[in-house]
Amino acid sequence: MNPAAQGIxxxxxxxxxxxxxxFGTQALKGSLLFVFLVIALGIAIALVSVxxxxxxxxxxxxxxxxxxxxxxxLKGLQHLALILVLVVVGFFLCTTLSxxxxxxxxxxxxxxxxxxxxxxxxxxAPQVRYVAEEPYTYTTQVKDxxxxxNDTQKINRYLALAGSQIQVTLKQSVDVNGRSVIYLVDYTAxxxxxxxxxxxxxxxxxxxxxxxxxxxxxxxxxxxSNRLTPTxxxxxxxxxxxxxxxxxxxxxxxxxxxxPRWVYNATGQLLSKFRLTTIANxxxxxxxxxxxxxxxxxxxxxxxxxxxxxxxxxxKNPFGVFTNTAPVRNTGIIPRLLLLAPAIFLWWILLLYLSxxxxxxxxxxxxxxxxxxxxxxxxxGRLINPPLVWTMISLIFLSLMWGLGSNRRAALAAxxxxxxxxxxxxxxxxxxxxxxxxxxAALLSAVWLAVQHWxxxxxxxxxx
Numbered sequence: 001m002n003p004a005a006q007g008i009x010x011x012x013x014x015x016x017x018x019x020x021x022x023f024g025t026q027a028l029k030g031s032l033l034f035v036f037l038v039i040a041l042g043i044a045i046a047l048v049s050v051x052x053x054x055x056x057x058x059x060x061x062x063x064x065x066x067x068x069x070x071x072x073x074l075k076g077l078q079h080l081a082l083i084l085v086l087v088v089v090g091f092f093l094c095t096t097l098s099x100x101x102x103x104x105x106x107x108x109x110x111x112x113x114x115x116x117x118x119x120x121x122x123x124x125a126p127q128v129r130y131v132a133e134e135p136y137t138y139t140t141q142v143k144d145x146x147x148x149x150n151d152t153q154k155i156n157r158y159l160a161l162a163g164s165q166i167q168v169t170l171k172q173s174v175d176v177n178g179r180s181v182i183y184l185v186d187y188t189a190x191x192x193x194x195x196x197x198x199x200x201x202x203x204x205x206x207x208x209x210x211x212x213x214x215x216x217x218x219x220x221x222x223x224x225s226n227r228l229t230p231t232x233x234x235x236x237x238x239x240x241x242x243x244x245x246x247x248x249x250x251x252x253x254x255x256x257x258x259x260p261r262w263v264y265n266a267t268g269q270l271l272s273k274f275r276l277t278t279i280a281n282x283x284x285x286x287x288x289x290x291x292x293x294x295x296x297x298x299x300x301x302x303x304x305x306x307x308x309x310x311x312x313x314x315x316k317n318p319f320g321v322f323t324n325t326a327p328v329r330n331t332g333i334i335p336r337l338l339l340l341a342p343a344i345f346l347w348w349i350l351l352l353y354l355s356x357x358x359x360x361x362x363x364x365x366x367x368x369x370x371x372x373x374x375x376x377x378x379x380x381g382r383l384i385n386p387p388l389v390w391t392m393i394s395l396i397f398l399s400l401m402w403g404l405g406s407n408r409r410a411a412l413a414a415x416x417x418x419x420x421x422x423x424x425x426x427x428x429x430x431x432x433x434x435x436x437x438x439x440x441a442a443l444l445s446a447v448w449l450a451v452q453h454w455x456x457x458x459x460x461x462x463x464x
Contacts, residue, residue, distance in 0.1 A: 082360055083349060086367040091342045093371060097378045098338040104382065105331045119212035120261035121183060122318055125269055126207035126252065128159040128193050129237070130200050159203065162247065163192035163273035170262055172282035172323065181260035181323050185210070187253060192273070194247040205238045205250055212258050219254035263288055263320035274309040278321050291319035334381055337429040341374055348421030351445055352404075355413045355452060362404060370422060373397050377426075387430045394423045413452070420445040 133152045140147055166189040173182045187210075195201065205228070209216050221228045221238055228238040242248055264276055283301045287293050293305040305321060345367065352358055352366065373393050380389045401418040405411030420441055428437030 078360060079358070079363065082363055083346075083367075086364070086371075087342050087346060090345060090367070090371050094338040094341045094374065097375065098335040101338070101378055101381075102332075102335045105335075119259040120263060120322075121185060121210045121212050121256060121258035122263050122265055123187065123210040124208055124265045125164070125267055125271075126161070126191055126205060126250070127267075127269075128161065129156055129204045129206055130159060130197070130202065131155070132157045132200065159193065159195070159197070160270055160272065161191050162194040163190075164271065164275065165190045166264070166276045168262065168276070168278045168320075170278060170280045170282070170321065172260075172280075182214075183258055183260055183262055185254075185256045185258070185262060187256065189252045191250045191252070192247060193242065193250065195242045195244050198244050201241050201243050203240055203242055205240055206236060207238070207250070207252050208236045209254060210256055210258065210262075213256040215257040217255040220252075222251040222253075223248060225251075261288060261320065261322040263318035265318040266315045268314060268316070270312045270314055271309050272312050274307070274313070276307040278305045279303075280305075280321050282323070285321055285323060287319070288322045289317040289319045291315060291317065333430060334378060334386060337426065338374065338378065340429060341371075341426075344422060344425045345370055347425070347445075348417065351417040351421040351449070352414065354449055355417050356405065356410060366401070366404065369397065369400055374426075387427065390423075390427055390430055394427070397423065416444075416448050420448055 131154050133154055135150060135152050137148060137150050166187075168188075169186040171184040171186075173184060193203075193205070195203075205221065205223075207221050209219055221236075223238075223240060228240070230236060230238055240248070262278070280303045281301065283303065285303050287296075287305050291307065294308045295304075295306040297304040297306075303321075307319065348370065349363065349366070373396075376393055377386065377389055380393075398415055398418055401414045402411045404414040424441040424444070425438055428434050428441060431437070
């Protein structure tokens with residue numbers, strides 16, 4: 001498998017055992033350090049209290065004041081520890097999901113590429129070759145004298161085809177593992193040749209089979225309904241005689257199997273009275289090399305392309321048909337969202353803390369709901385459009401967040417915080433114009449906090 005399909009390099013993936021063990025070891029060390037700091041702070045307060053034991057009044061005031069502060073600090077540390085746990089666990093969950101989704105996307109791209117990968121079937125236009133004698137002059141040395149010699153040489157010349165009528169029927173199949181596409185080609189072509197030379201009547205009709213085939217069957221060349229035999233086995237040059245001013249017709253036919261593309265290569269020849277008709281009995285299909293066909297006809301799953309050139313025309317690139325696959329779009333969006341999800345979670349939790357009295361139980365439940373929604377988005381996004389999936393999930397998300405408030409005003413505050421801190425940012429990372437939508441979410445958050453704390457929004461009562 002392509003290494004790019006294995007995941008995003010450098011990101012932790014908890015599906016890998018060695019990374020899971022490493023994460024557990026680091027988490028244990030961090031927890032022990034946190035516990036030692038809390039214990040050390042408690043011991044320091046106790047030592048100060050002992051040092052003030054001679055003054056009972058100072059001791060009682062100091063101990064009472066610091067006991068309250070220590071209790072508040074422990075309560076704050078509990079919230080901080082819970083948020084850290086949620087962020088760290090959520091980060092590793094998101095990186096794991098990001099790696100899995102990246103792996104799935106790359107595997108999908110590789111599968112699409114493999115389905116149309118392979119050698120193409122390229123049919124080269126036949127040529128009519130003849131041998132001509134042309135005079136040429138060279139110099140040589142004879143007995144210390146430079147002598148000019150006039151001689152003749154044989155060179156290959158080519159006669160232009162007077163007409164080409166080609167019909168190709170294509171069917172599509174797959175190989176044994178069901179991935180790569182195979183073309184089944186039925187090729188029939190008639191070529192008209194007119195001898196416009198005055199002194200030459202001996203020619204060779206060179207009609208090679210297509211390049212890139214895996215199977216070639218029933219290949220034959222006929223002249224005026226008479227089958228021709230090549231002079232040398234494996235040499236696709238067929239000798240024939242044609243008197244000056246006369247014309248003849250050659251027919252070439254074969255059945256072949258090969259790669260998922262069939263093209264016709266004119267090899268720079270001038271095409272006159274040329275007509276190529278390709279019938280592709282599958283869908284989707286498209287014309288190749290950017291040479292627009294003269295006519296396109298679609299009937300059900302069959303598509304017929306026709307290239308017709310009445311006058312002399314030169315086509316530089318090979319042209320034909322290929323299997324058209326839908327492009328794989330919007331890759332990398334979900335992995336990017338998952339990597340930014342812990343930051344979105346922190347912003348959302350901060351909005352909730354600034355808007356509502358939060359207890360440990362509420363924070364834990366809210367964090368679980370947030371990351372559960374992301375998990376659902378990750379896997380449903382493979383089947384349905386991700387923005388549509390998140391819209392449906394958001395309705396459930398907001399309905400659950402309504403229960404976070406003890407009254408209607410508190411529930412409305414929870415809904416606004418969830419919209420500005422979670423729903424809109426996640427949606428903004430799923431669609432184009434992410435920067436604009438994230439800016440609107442930040443503006444909504446700032447406006448909400450200003451309205452609540454500066455413009456007389458009623459203080460919410462503490463929840464029991």
